[in-house]
Amino acid sequence: MPVRRGAVRRGGWSGGGGRWLVWTGRVVLWALIVVIVVNGVRAPIERLTESDTPTGTTATPTGSGFPEAAASAFASQFAAAYLNFDGAKPDERADRLKPFLPEGADRQMGWNGFGRLSAGTFQLSDIEVQDAQNAVVTVFAQSGSQRWRLSVPVYTADGKFVVSGQPALLPAGGPAGLPATAEPEHDDTAEAELRPQLESFFKAYAQGDATQLQRYVVTGVTLEGFGNKLTLEELKSVSAPPGGTRREVTAVVVWGVPTTATPSPVPTNPAAQSAGLEQAYRLTVEKQGDNWYIRDIRGATRSTG
Missing domain, CATH: 3.10.450.540 (Nuclear Transport Factor 2; Chain: A,)
Structure with a gap:
């Protein structure tokens, strides 16, 4: 019997599944192309952004748990011992440094035993916290007319502190330039x-x-x-x-x-x-x-x- 036009053919494969596979392949191919393009654009942007980030600096962690106040006091006391020495009395400095240094450290902490230095007015400049146990504490100091900053690496554990490396002297800078002001009006x-x-x-x-x-x-x-x-x-x-x-x-x-001053017999003193x-x-x-x-x-x- 001849098949009537428009009737549904039963049995056999119509080929619709083949077209579905073709379209699926195209979608996968386009998705792959999009991923490649996006990654290709993003990579140089990320490299450019990274190149703008300063290197050699460590941000202070937020909520690191490092005891900043106590470490600052410790570093200030250490600076008072470290920046005062007298070649005629080297053992006195070594004794003052001993409570701050780890076992086996150089008892003079790099001083060659010569010369004389007297410093004071130790005040906190800043503190760079690295983690919960390590920081670099920088304190101001003054010796005569010279102002310094002394950076001190500090380690802490169990409520105790120790100088964990060699300190470093840094310039403190001179006074700021003060601009002139106009003479005020007077009554x-x-x-x-x-x-x-x-x-x-x-x-x-x-x-x-x-x-x-x-x-x-x-x-x-x-x-x-x-x-x-x-x-x-x-x-x-x-x-x-x-x-x-x-x-x-x-x-x-x-x-x-x-x-x-004690009263002096010399009236012109x-x-x-x-x-x-x-x-x-x-x-x-x-x-x-x-x-x-x-x-x-x-x-x-x-x-x-």
Whole structure:
């Protein structure tokens, strides 16, 4: 019987499965091409990014557990022993270093036993934590007019510390360059009015007499003086800007600082005489009637007029 047009043929393979395999192969091929292209683009970008990352530096781990405060104190004590030596007394330095060094370490920690160095004013500069047990602690030190930084590798375990390698001296840098500032405006009349008032105030401030101080301060304000530990040698300058009844003024004074030296039979001995120390103050003052009164006193800013 002839097959009618449009009828479904039964039995045999129609070839649809072959087309499915072809399309599957194409999808796999295109996916492979996409992966190759993406990796090819990403690789140079990653290399470029890595080249911009600084080398030779170790970031401080967050929450490393390293005892920074105690290690800083340990390194400062070590620096005090390490940066003080005298060729005439080498064993003294070795004894001072012993509590900081591991067993078998050079007892002089690299010093050849000659010369003399005296350093002090040890303060923490920074600390580079490497992990929970290792860090490099850098402290400031000063010897005469020379400032240094000393980097000290430190290891810790069971609450104890040890210097784990050779220290390194680094320059501390000089003072920052201070740019010039414009001369502030002055109110000559106010400065003339303030001078006698401030001179009396600073005398009372040096004496620390609460009753006397109340004569020069705003009602309700209490200031503590020096209790005769200083004396007023001179009110050197007063600088007052133009303004209203409340202003911030600057006063430069010279304090007399009693000597702590043993009395000398030589009257011209400088160490036996009272020292003079010039200092600058900011004062908030208020004018009430014809007089100025102090509301607050602080250290001056860089511009003193």
